[in-house]
Amino acid sequence: NHSVPIAARVTVSKDESRDFMAVFPDVVRDLTNATKAYNCNDAAKWFAKALQYNVPRGKKNRGILTVLTYKNLVQPQDLTPENIKLAQYLGWCVEMLQSFFIMSDDVMDNSTTRRGQTCWHKVENVGLTAINDALMIENAIYLLLKQHFSHLECYVPLLELFHEISFITTCGQSLDLLNSYKSVADFTMENYKAIVDNKTAYYTFYLPFAIAMHLAGYTDPEAFRQTKSIVLEMGHFFQVQDDFLDCFGNPEITGKVGTDIQDNKCSWLAVVAMQRANAEQKQIMIDCYGKSDPAKVDRVKELYKELSLPSTYATFEEESYNMIKTHIQQTSRGVPHITFLQILNKIYQRDA
Amino acid sequence: NHSVPIAARVTVSKDESRDFMAVFPDVVRDLTNATKAYNCNDAAKWFAKALQYNVPRGKKNRGILTVLTYKNLVQPQDLTPENIKLAQYLGWCVEMLQSFFIMSDDVMDNSTTRRGQTCWHKVENVGLTAINDALMIENAIYLLLKQHFSHLECYVPLLELFHEISFITTCGQSLDLLNSYKSVADFTMENYKAIVDNKTAYYTFYLPFAIAMHLAGYTDPEAFRQTKSIVLEMGHFFQVQDDFLDCFGNPEITGKVGTDIQDNKCSWLAVVAMQRANAEQKQIMIDCYGKSDPAKVDRVKELYKELSLPSTYATFEEESYNMIKTHIQQTSRGVPHITFLQILNKIYQRDA
Ligand SMILES: [Mg+2]
Ligand SMILES: [Mg+2]
Ligand SMILES: [Mg+2]
Ligand SMILES: [Mg+2]
Ligand SMILES: [Mg+2]
Ligand SMILES: [Mg+2]
Numbered sequence: 289n290h291s292v293p294i295a296a297r298v299t300v301s302k303d304e305s306r307d308f309m310a311v312f313p314d315v316v317r318d319l320t321n322a323t324k325a326y327n328c329n330d331a332a333k334w335f336a337k338a339l340q341y342n343v344p345r346g347k348k349n350r351g352i353l354t355v356l357t358y359k360n361l362v363q364p365q366d367l368t369p370e371n372i373k374l375a376q377y378l379g380w381c382v383e384m385l386q387s388f389f390i391m392s393d394d395v396m397d398n399s400t401t402r403r404g405q406t407c408w409h410k411v412e413n414v415g416l417t418a419i420n421d422a423l424m425i426e427n428a429i430y431l432l433l434k435q436h437f438s439h440l441e442c443y444v445p446l447l448e449l450f451h452e453i454s455f456i457t458t459c460g461q462s463l464d465l466l467n468s469y470k471s472v473a474d475f476t477m478e479n480y481k482a483i484v485d486n487k488t489a490y491y492t493f494y495l496p497f498a499i500a501m502h503l504a505g506y507t508d509p510e511a512f513r514q515t516k517s518i519v520l521e522m523g524h525f526f527q528v529q530d531d532f533l534d535c536f537g538n539p540e541i542t543g544k545v546g547t548d549i550q551d552n553k554c555s556w557l558a559v560v561a562m563q564r565a566n567a568e569q570k571q572i573m574i575d576c577y578g579k580s581d582p583a584k585v586d587r588v589k590e591l592y593k594e595l596s597l598p599s600t601y602a603t604f605e606e607e608s609y610n611m612i613k614t615h616i617q618q619t620s621r622g623v624p625h626i627t628f629l630q631i632l633n634k635i636y637q638r639d640a
Numbered sequence: 641n642h643s644v645p646i647a648a649r650v651t652v653s654k655d656e657s658r659d660f661m662a663v664f665p666d667v668v669r670d671l672t673n674a675t676k677a678y679n680c681n682d683a684a685k686w687f688a689k690a691l692q693y694n695v696p697r698g699k700k701n702r703g704i705l706t707v708l709t710y711k712n713l714v715q716p717q718d719l720t721p722e723n724i725k726l727a728q729y730l731g732w733c734v735e736m737l738q739s740f741f742i743m744s745d746d747v748m749d750n751s752t753t754r755r756g757q758t759c760w761h762k763v764e765n766v767g768l769t770a771i772n773d774a775l776m777i778e779n780a781i782y783l784l785l786k787q788h789f790s791h792l793e794c795y796v797p798l799l800e801l802f803h804e805i806s807f808i809t810t811c812g813q814s815l816d817l818l819n820s821y822k823s824v825a826d827f828t829m830e831n832y833k834a835i836v837d838n839k840t841a842y843y844t845f846y847l848p849f850a851i852a853m854h855l856a857g858y859t860d861p862e863a864f865r866q867t868k869s870i871v872l873e874m875g876h877f878f879q880v881q882d883d884f885l886d887c888f889g890n891p892e893i894t895g896k897v898g899t900d901i902q903d904n905k906c907s908w909l910a911v912v913a914m915q916r917a918n919a920e921q922k923q924i925m926i927d928c929y930g931k932s933d934p935a936k937v938d939r940v941k942e943l944y945k946e947l948s949l950p951s952t953y954a955t956f957e958e959e960s961y962n963m964i965k966t967h968i969q970q971t972s973r974g975v976p977h978i979t980f981l982q983i984l985n986k987i988y989q990r991d992a
Contacts, residue, residue, distance in 0.1 A: 327838070330815060398768075413821075424810040427807040434800060444796060451786070459776065467682075
């Protein structure tokens with residue numbers, strides 16, 4: 289691995305995370321009050337439970353990224369407590385969008401655990417009500433936006449962004465679901481890129497940047513275009529890295545044992561392996577990929593090594609780091625380079 | 641039953657329905673093109689299938705009501721082909737919202753048929769992908785609104801209305817789900833009203849009227865308040881009627897055999913029965929309601945008759961018809977009375 293100067297490594301400070309969490313009770317209060325206003329007291333109580341269980345979980349990277357980016361984009365005199373609170377509300381909207389996707393995805397995949405706890409739909413007395421709870425969280429985003437942002441110029445761009453990103457993510461999810469029935473022989477790099485961009489990168493990388501830009505008063509479409517192009521490259525790399533670590537990462541560091549091979553996932557490793565494989569090796573992939581038999585899983589891992597995928601990955605990592613850095617330095621429309629570089633370096637130092 | 645003058649009975653003309661259907665291919669084309677633009681060709685193909693299967697089904701009352709109301713609201717010279725097409729697009733947005741709710745509800749209820757065909761999630765190779773397909777349909781509404789309405793003054797009010805109605809409906813759905821675990825002893829008229837309003841009446845009755853008003857240029861909040869109050873009264877009556885017919889309707893006319901008693905539904909009949917029952921009769925309800933045993937179902941029906949619910953219903957129907965008519969005649973803010981009366985009479989002549 290290339291080395292990243294320690295000084296450039298951003299970790300979210302405890303303070304930042306605590307300040308962000310401190311706003312969550314306000315979010316819950318706003319939303320339960322709104323629910324009660326429709327004479328739905330029982331639903332309001334249940335909704336508060338669903339929000340508490342599902343939203344303020346995990347690392348909250350997307351929400352905190354929204355706030356940090358906003359702070360990078362505005363002048364010090366604009367960093368008023370009111371504006372920071374608005375950025376934090378937007379961060380919670382991103383986290384709610386993520387919760388909505390995760391809760392529905394876990395039902396569709398019949399998953400059992402998520403972020404170290406039982407999936408919501410597997411909790412006693414929840415079951416498929418989880419689908420409606422996810423929908424309440426999704427639609428509550430627009431309630432918060434109306435309540436706190438409708439007096440601002442960025443209101444309509446924010447609405448349109450949340451709509452577009454939601455639609456794109458469901459398109460990516462659809463591609464992913466369709467792909468899961470395909471044979472590894474039909475995986476393509478083109479499809480891989482479309483799944484990665486649409487299912488994950490738009491909402492994980494572009495959304496936090498773009499809403500921070502809107503709140504900071506950016507309106508130039510070219511600035512958004514440049515940002516999109518850079519952060520989707522980062523998102524793409526992030527996913528390749530995730531796929532690599534799923535197979536070759538250290539479970540003691542990543543905290544999880546990968547199952548992409550068993551799950552017939554259209555991963556970067558599988559796609560590159562099929563590109564590189566000769567007829568005989570292709571047949572091994574066809575025979576062994578997407579099976580739960582441990583011997584077959586090991587055979588795929590062996591083949592990955594025979595095809596030198598770890599060294600291909602190392603080269604890819606180096607090159608994509610340099611390429612993204614160059615692209616960042618070429619941007620011209622006012623988003624400070626440091627804003628992107630912080631995130632880039634954060635991604636490149638990750639081992640989990 | 642009181643009689644409604646034949647002349648006042650509105651049925652949707654075949655022409656109206658055919659004109660409305662004629663716009664659907666444009667909707668599908670807009671949405672599949674947008675999906676393809678995100679490099680999701682496979683998803684676009686699948687999405688077209690999901691739209692075709694789920695959206696242009698049933699009577700399309702809500703969509704056609706949108707168009708008819710719009711035509712009632714504007715001056716003849718404003719009835720241009722362009723404006724009518726916009727009203728039809730809005731009608732399809734309402735139908736899409738309805739499809740999204742139905743598809744998710746059918747998954748949550750594990751239903752098998754809907755509108756005379758297999759539920760989407762029970763179709764081969766669909767399964768829980770139906771959840772994502774429902775989400776695509778939901779979010780595609782905003783894609784259509786942006787594409788066709790973002791240049792109009794009514795754009796933001798339309799967005800906010802779809803958001804609010806979506807949120808309200810998920811609140812109503814949540815109440816309904818929570819209520820389904822309750823004992824009939826805990827049903828209340830207050831809860832009944834909250835479920836009916838939020839789960840059904842807002843999106844079925846208020847949404848078509850309100851979006852037609854927005855498109856027709858209405859902006860006076862008092863006009864919307866008056867409309868909401870009248871159409872929610874109609875929606876409430878519509879549901880009471882639906883509950884009555886579920887038990888006492890003629891299956892040869894309604895086309896369905898009711899199961900509200902077996903399903904432990906918080907129906908108007910159950911709520912009124914519990915209000916009227918003496919201790920002994922309450923115990924019969926507690927013992928027999930929400931059970932599939934046919935003898936218990938019959939015992940509940942007997943009790944309903946012992947408590948004279950059919951005649952209570954007849955009185956309720958008469959009184960609510962007169963009350964709503966009076967309220968319509970009291971409205972003053974420009975929505976022509978005939979617009980409401982047509983719908984009122986359409987509801988009151990229904991036997992299915
Ligand atoms: Mg999953
Ligand atoms: Mg999944
Ligand atoms: Mg992974
Ligand atoms: Mg149902
Ligand atoms: Mg249901
Ligand atoms: Mg019914």
